Amino acid sequence: MPIARLALDGLQSTINDMDTQKFPTVWELFSIDLVTAPRNDIVNGMNYVTQANQSRKPESAPAEESAREKPRLGDDSQAFIGSKLREFYDDVVAEPVPDRFVELLKKLGDDEKASK
């Protein structure tokens, strides 16, 4: 009964689709949060380059995506770590050079001149 079998399969997969799309599990609710949170961070102007960046998904319908497949938390967490890392580093780089170093370099230069 190949035809009846096909119809049954079709019905079954329709039901499955409805199931997963209409009733997100607790797990999915959590994972949506996790996926979108770091992404907002990124949109807010952190520039960094990682391979994870390329795998970012479009903003639309994260719920539907996570219903279809396990969301790629790995990639997003790597993007998150990458942006935090640069933020941490660039914060320090942006600080003005402390006077002690300017003075130190000046002194080293002066000592050199004096010894000549």
Add this chain to the structure above:
Amino acid sequence: MSSYDFRGELLAVIPNLRAFAMSLVGTADKADDLVQETLVRAWDKRDSFTPGTNLKGWLFTILRNEFYSQMRKRKREVSDPEGAMAEKLSVHPEQVGRLDMDDFKKAIGTLPDDQREALILVGASGFSYEEAAEICGCAVGTIKSRVSRARGQLSKILKLEGDGEYGPDAVAVGVMNLNSPAA
């Protein structure tokens, strides 16, 4: 040194040296002491630097050597018991979006030195894997694996993936796994 402005070049790299030092030692005071020591050494050895080559890499190498020789000298009051720090730092999923920089710094602080420096050099300082390998005096593959382990460790500490999605409560995890389509 002819007309080459070694002092000016040193000055230009100081912000990067401070950032690298901060990632190694964690506090601003110690980081700046390390930078100071690096500048003095660099000045003493300036004849061994070839103008036009990678001054930033050269200075990072000096700073790193200085850091490890200081570490060896004060061998070593406190060592973190395995995982104790990571456990203290565990963050619940609902907090991940609001994770602030202090938490992130603490998390970086729990990484082994070799992993942390590799991660910073490649992920923040803008060095290639090859340059990072040269600075650390190891193989490129070693740098790659350190970076990868560092990222994995940070993900774990920050609860960005794995079981940590559910926070530390093992019972809740079990319940939620029952509802999970993939589990």
